[in-house]
Amino acid sequence: MPADDIGEKLLDVALRHPIKLIANALGVPPRFMVDRAKAAGVPVAALVGAKEHAVKQVNAGVDVLIAQGTEAGGHCGEVTTMVLVPEVVEAVRPIREVPVLAAGGIVTGRQMAAAIALGAAGVWTGSVWLTTEEAETAPYTVRKMLAATSRDTVRSAGRTGKPSRQLRSAWTDAWERPGNPGALPMPLQSVVSERALRYVDAQAEKGHPGARELATYWVGQGVGLINRVRPARDVVYEMAQDYAAAAERIADSLGG
Amino acid sequence: MPADDIGEKLLDVALRHPIKLIANALGVPPRFMVDRAKAAGVPVAALVGAKEHAVKQVNAGVDVLIAQGTEAGGHCGEVTTMVLVPEVVEAVRPIREVPVLAAGGIVTGRQMAAAIALGAAGVWTGSVWLTTEEAETAPYTVRKMLAATSRDTVRSAGRTGKPSRQLRSAWTDAWERPGNPGALPMPLQSVVSERALRYVDAQAEKGHPGARELATYWVGQGVGLINRVRPARDVVYEMAQDYAAAAERIADSLGG
Numbered sequence: 001m002p003a004d005d006i007g008e009k010l011l012d013v014a015l016r017h018p019i020k021l022i023a024n025a026l027g028v029p030p031r032f033m034v035d036r037a038k039a040a041g042v043p044v045a046a047l048v049g050a051k052e053h054a055v056k057q058v059n060a061g062v063d064v065l066i067a068q069g070t071e072a073g074g075h076c077g078e079v080t081t082m083v084l085v086p087e088v089v090e091a092v093r094p095i096r097e098v099p100v101l102a103a104g105g106i107v108t109g110r111q112m113a114a115a116i117a118l119g120a121a122g123v124w125t126g127s128v129w130l131t132t133e134e135a136e137t138a139p140y141t142v143r144k145m146l147a148a149t150s151r152d153t154v155r156s157a158g159r160t161g162k163p164s165r166q167l168r169s170a171w172t173d174a175w176e177r178p179g180n181p182g183a184l185p186m187p188l189q190s191v192v193s194e195r196a197l198r199y200v201d202a203q204a205e206k207g208h209p210g211a212r213e214l215a216t217y218w219v220g221q222g223v224g225l226i227n228r229v230r231p232a233r234d235v236v237y238e239m240a241q242d243y244a245a246a247a248e249r250i251a252d253s254l255g256g
Numbered sequence: 257m258p259a260d261d262i263g264e265k266l267l268d269v270a271l272r273h274p275i276k277l278i279a280n281a282l283g284v285p286p287r288f289m290v291d292r293a294k295a296a297g298v299p300v301a302a303l304v305g306a307k308e309h310a311v312k313q314v315n316a317g318v319d320v321l322i323a324q325g326t327e328a329g330g331h332c333g334e335v336t337t338m339v340l341v342p343e344v345v346e347a348v349r350p351i352r353e354v355p356v357l358a359a360g361g362i363v364t365g366r367q368m369a370a371a372i373a374l375g376a377a378g379v380w381t382g383s384v385w386l387t388t389e390e391a392e393t394a395p396y397t398v399r400k401m402l403a404a405t406s407r408d409t410v411r412s413a414g415r416t417g418k419p420s421r422q423l424r425s426a427w428t429d430a431w432e433r434p435g436n437p438g439a440l441p442m443p444l445q446s447v448v449s450e451r452a453l454r455y456v457d458a459q460a461e462k463g464h465p466g467a468r469e470l471a472t473y474w475v476g477q478g479v480g481l482i483n484r485v486r487p488a489r490d491v492v493y494e495m496a497q498d499y500a501a502a503a504e505r506i507a508d509s510l511g512g
Contacts, residue, residue: 050405050406050407051406051480052405069336069338070326070336071339077407079406079480080325080326080327080336080337080338080360081336081338082325082327082336082337082338082360082361082362082367082370083361083406083476083477083478083481084406086364086367086481087405087406087480087481104338105339108342110373110374111338111342111374113370113373113506113509114338114369114370114373114374116373116502116505116506116509117366117367117370117373117502117503117505117506118367118370118502119366119502149306149307149308149343150335150343151306151333151334221335221336221339224307224335224339224343225342225343225346244510246373246374246506247373247506247507247509249372249373249375250369250372250502250503250506250507251503251506251507253369253503254500
């Protein structure tokens with residue numbers, strides 16, 4: 001089935017539910033998606049890693065932009081959140097008023113405050129939830145994430161065919177090594193990797209040493225700031241406290 | 257002359273002047289530098305790109321840390337400013353109270369406010385001054401910088417032998433191409449590059465098309481936010497205004 005036909009059928013299913021947002025990544029959404037979402041009163045969001053992409057998305061009619069820096073887990077570009085957010089905010093301002101959410105590396109309240117300082121209307125988080133009690137992340141991978149520093153991730157095409165950030169492991173090392181066969185184009189590389197990595201997860205859980213070295217999952221550089229498993233509720237509570245403390249630092253810096 | 261002897265002679269010269277700071281990069285400063293600076297009442301700062309390096313520097317006795325993200329111009333690591341600053345602040349807190357300055361991508365007041373939100377005591381800037389009226393940057397390179405977006409820099413070993421971020425050009429492309437001869441170890445690669453690049457600058461200024469393609473200089477991703485030449489005074493004034501506006505956004509976000 002052509003990709004657009006699959007997309008329309010998935011949209012049929014989605015719109016039968018009381019959804020609040022359609023978020024789209026890796027390119028401008030097809031016209032029918034924007035039109036049908038608007039007709040249903042559902043806003044459309046788009047993830048972007050470069051200001052040029054942000055401008056294209058706004059011109060295609062999206063309602064919310066997510067400016068995702070290179071430190072993000074999953075597919076990302078090369079520009080960091082600190083630079084990308086103000087660059088995107090300034091690039092879209094002359095076109096139309098569109099809220100920009102900051103993404104990439106954000107796992108704490110102080111980083112959320114930083115995002116607001118940069119001109120974002122809010123933030124978009126991912127990695128911070130992967131190690132919560134409620135997460136469905138493979139248990140051995142959670143252990144690796146808790147031990148990881150911010151330098152233990154890598155942006156590699158070896159999982160999906162396009163560059164995506166993930167935990168560095170024997171798997172990512174092999175795909176980054178000179179002389180590797182080269183990743184297949186999307187979506188074929190995922191056919192190579194996903195079933196194999198599910199099997200790796202299962203074997204790692206049983207204690208297989210090779211599988212433990214191979215085990216990996218998408219995660220951003222913010223993994224370096226995450227050191228223990230917590231309930232999602234506690235994460236949210238601590239974010240709010242940390243945000244307030246950061247706001248106080250800024251207020252104090254003005255000298256009263 | 258061994259490197260330490262050269263370092264001591266340079267320190268002799270520096271300490272004969274009323275200097276306010278000694279800032280050190282690329283590794284822990286030699287013992288004599290910390291000792292003599294302390295004896296002279298001059299604080300010692302260190303640039304770091306990873307929390308492990310920050311811990312080593314604090315244990316070696318430095319007084320100020322500069323946590324420099326991968327978006328920075330010049331030598332840098334792989335961790336972004338958004339993640340590195342809180343990671344370094346948390347890593348050194350249990351050891352000793354050391355102010356941490358944020359560096360990497362910071363060219364506006366809103367980014368300075370973001371840095372304070374992240375826990376930095378201040379910021380350290382570089383790229384933003386390269387396109388001011390007062391700068392001594394090669395004129396043709398200034399034109400390239402004003403036209404550049406944040407995606408027009410590259411972290412390459414082809415200039416000094418260690419990875420440093422610079423404006424992407426035919427020079428950096430050649431050093432990044434597969435099959436390049438490989439950069440020489442520091443400081444030998446600079447012997448290859450610096451004289452040649454000074455000649456390139458002179459020829460680019462005279463209009464040589466090949467030289468214009470080769471011309472490059474160190475600059476961070478923040479170059480994407482710089483679009484015109486201004487006096488340094490105006491840059492500072494605008495930073496203060498932009499910082500205040502960002503502080504107001506944060507205060508407003510608390511809803512009263």
